[in-house]
Amino acid sequence: MAFAVLSHRRGRRRPAPAALWLPGLAVVIVTLLPFWYLWKRSTERGWSAWDETLSRSATELLANSAKLSLGVAVICVAVALPAAWLTVRTDLPFRRAWSVLLALPLAIPSYVMGMTVVAALGPKGMLQGWLEPLGVDRLPEIYGYWGALLTLGAVSFPYVYLVLRAALRTLDPFEEEASRSLGRGPWSTFAAVSVPALIPAIAAGLLLVALYVLSDFGGVATLKYNTFTRAIFIEYSSSFDRTGAAILGVVLAGLAALLLAGELFARSRYQARARAKRLSPARPIALGRWRWPAVAFLAAVVAISLVLPMGVLVYWLVKGIRAGADFPEVWEPLRHSATMAASGGVVTVLLALPIALLAARFGGPLARLLEQAAFATHALPGLVVALALVFFGIGYATELYQTTWMLLVAYVILFLPNALGALRAPLMRQSPHLEEAAAGLGRRPLAAIASITLPLARPGAVAAFALVFLTIMKELPATLLLSPPGYRTLPGVVWSNSSEALYGGAALPALILVGVAAVPLVLLVWRGDLDAVES
Amino acid sequence: MPFLNRSLLLALAVGLVSLFAIACGGDDDDDDTTPTAADGTTTAAATATATTATATATQPATTKLTVYSGRAESLVGPLIADFEKATGVDVDVKYGDTAELAALLIEEGSKSPADVYFAQDAGALGAVQEAGLLATLPEGTMTKVTATYRSKENTWVGVSGRARVIVYNTDELADAKVPNSIKDLTKPEWKGKVGWAPTNGSFQAAVTAIRVLEGDAAAKAWLEAMKANDVKEYKDNRSIVSAVAAGEISLGLVNHYYLYGFLKDQGDGFKARNHFTAANDAGSLVNVAGVGIVKSGKNAANAQKFVDFLLAKEAQEYFSTQTFEYPLVTGIAADSRLKPLAEIDPPNIDLSSLDDLQGTVALLRSTGVLP
């Protein structure tokens, strides 16, 4: 009873309505501004600057960045796939609670995760303190690749986990039942039938994660792992060299383009099939004697990704209170951050809609290009995007410059892909016949979209809002550079205090930040709305 | 199942209200910062600074000032509040990383909304000056500070000093055991026990000092010997102090004042203390946090007031007692726990010399210390 999905062989295409592609095009042009800026800056000193910059260990940095992206991707799949399967398909005890706990690390900024990982797992960290009586004098180095991997893996896997949960919910249980009836056990069925069907979802989730890892600075800086992005920051901070930084930025964009091509390939190879929903959900698979090992696995994941950072923050807070530390004012920054995150979330989702609709409904090279372009920016560090906007704001939009509007533009550019990712799946899953039926009943394309497509995409839009909201809450570099002078935000306060060793002072705003960022996420996961991103 | 259900309406409403708040919210901080007219100090301070104001009286008098501060709010926030109170000037501060703010200023160029750049290290001030963005300061301002701690081009002036020290773990070492020169850190007994932060401006200045004092070859040899001795790399000074106290490493090359922040935050049980190296050792360089006036600023008179405020007695005492830095204006004593500035006798190098900094960065790269 699967939908007869829109045949992908298309004849002559009916053009998409201008009301969709005009705003889509406009948004994408804005998101491409950073690339234009990078190109301008990177070529202003001629090609010799390229030679000079790239001859310096560029290959090693590139390899490090690629290695880290790949490693984090592996961790994400290794953790998210069993976690999603256990919480969606099995009779795991306290499924709902686990579902929420596993999503929560998404609300923790990478710089906070990095700080707390070092404090807890460093050679002489808190863990070593507990192990001291057992004669453990020193823990192995946490700095470098493995520490960065742990930090970024912990904050990234929930994204893949959420995507996989949604995909598992909509997987056709008949295929699994067919496999079971052919004599395969539940594990073997999962590996042979479910996993291949999940590949498009996995690829989409990993793409965002890999692009994010390429752009991350907070985590790699704390754990001292030399990636391309760290080199860009060093270029700014040690040499004040915009050209060198821009050249590295262009190379980073090239790496992002490779990743995008890879995801496109995975998507075309394993075309997402639209599936009908069976009325009764698949019966939970009994874990039997695997019940407690499964719980232990999830508990370990939650311990590292959630209990560890939260525990360290609370410890610092208590220690700070005992030592009589000064606590920064947090209510005004909280109000600012929440305001920006809420409005940024709404605006980003609204602007992502035309692009998602174009890509899901009208296809074609233009729509594909728009979508890919929107994703490409995701690999650029926030600092680079912010400086590009400084360049354009100062030059062409002086009225907007150093206002919160400019900050809003930066958030749209940075987080459009997060919104697109959440919107795309439910739109792709909707039968295009619904809109055709509306057209056959006399509705113009936009009216059909408004009355049929959008209401049905609502869960996707709400999920997109929640993801963008929490990502904006956490964002640091662009927020610092682009917010108007005197406009204090929570990440700014955390940064300000942690950079001056006031851990007690940093712990309070960090805890509030994580708490507020998590609110929409917790609500959605608890109610199961993030899974029901289908009609 | 009405499709515009309550949660969606709520989300939309929240978003729209937020947008509205942004649209009208440009000035929402004014309540906190508008000085009270009844405050007697306002008029007093205004008269006190009237002379400097006339110096730049070509511009209309304003009550605004925009500061880009590479120094954290937790350190200088109270000081700026004092300034607002004293002068009635309404200060908007953009806090950020010193180097990132320098990049921002350079990118903004002549249209920067900033009036003042308050930086954590001299190199960044040098870079902004090199881009031609800093105004010349009056001689009266410059001469309040020793020549070593201000720009030769008279574009910026140091307001507080931070000495390079060796921080050590008190469980493992007594002060007497800590080396008196950073050259000694290459000895085998310190193998794998020393931390440094090569991306940090103050560290790079210290390396510049070695080059100036002993030449590039010696600097290169030292860096390589340090690497060979398995020196541990950290993100910044703060992380080093934290790692030393935890016993992760025994010694660290840092600025002196981070320690006092930790002591304030975590109490005297914190297991790290500073050791000052011998006079004229490259390890005893004194770097500065400094301030410059941005040429294109619209509030030059207030900017000048701010610079003067930072060099006045209260601010200098604030740096001494609150941030544990060295006051740079003569006649103001440093915290009693610090080795007096006069005794440190740092190597005499131009703190803002950009050529030297780039040479240092090149050296750090060629030795593989920086990527």
Next chain:
Amino acid sequence: MPSKAESLRVDALEVRFGGVRAVDGASLSVAEGEIVALLGPSGCGKTTLLRTVAGFERAWGGEIRLGGELIESARVSVPPHRRDAGLVFQEYALFPHKTVAANIAYGLPRGGDRSVRVRELLALGGLEGFEDRYPHQLSGGQQQRVAVLRSLAPRPRVLLLDEPFSNLDPGLRVEMRDQVARLLRAEGVSAVLVTHDRTDAMALADRVAVMEAGKILQVGTPAALYFEPVSERVAGLAGEVQFLDGTVEDGTVETALGPLRPLGTPAAGSCRVLVRPEWVIPCMGGGAPARIVSSRMEGQHVRYRIRVRGGAELAMTTASGLPLPPDDEITVRVHVPVPVFPAGS
């Protein structure tokens, strides 16, 4: 029917996907109030033709007129929402977030008598009392009726149905076929029905167009297609077939079943003769001798395999009854004029 005004006209329509001609010069005409079925195997282009009429695919050549108005050609393409052509999808495409009543009212112009029309249609479809249900609360047959009613509501100039019965189980299918036929006739709407099931096509349509490889092979009443197919292929698509070799001579065709009366006046010479299983009937004499090889009671009829002169085996179905045992010798004859096709076609 030809006396009635023409509603839909498809002329030499050509639709391509990449290099493939999905519809390759197809022509079709539907009169006012007439129901025409497009019958063909899957992949023959019939759904593409229907979607082109609805406006969801573009023509490369030829033209489509609706009520005389040119709606689609290589140059002209009226957007789907201005065509007044209702499309009923194979999987119904009911709006899952709207009630039955809201689904049916969706295509009606805003204003006064929407509820009147909705109530009228609900009554017509026997769905009174279901107006506030959501689609997932309905049975398959109910969903299908809602889909048809929704498309009928705005009184389209033509109703297009894409495999409307393929998702229903056999018992329901017959019932729904009758109900839909009744709905269409009651509304007097012109309709084009796409199906690969010849029973659906023949039970519902006034005329049937047989389609293969993008071309329309024959258009005619169900009887004409069944008894007078123009080719072996049409014969096969319209019903169960078996062929005998024969020779045309002097107005008769000589076969293993003896001389048979051919349809029309075929050219003399060797040929192939269509003999549908129920056209062969046992008789008391004067027929060709045959021996029963096997027999099987299949409910409404009995199916035999018989061996005739020269050793050829044929299928024969008769009205239900006690089957004759194997090895019985009987005589059989063919009671209709047989279509004759050139040998080797």
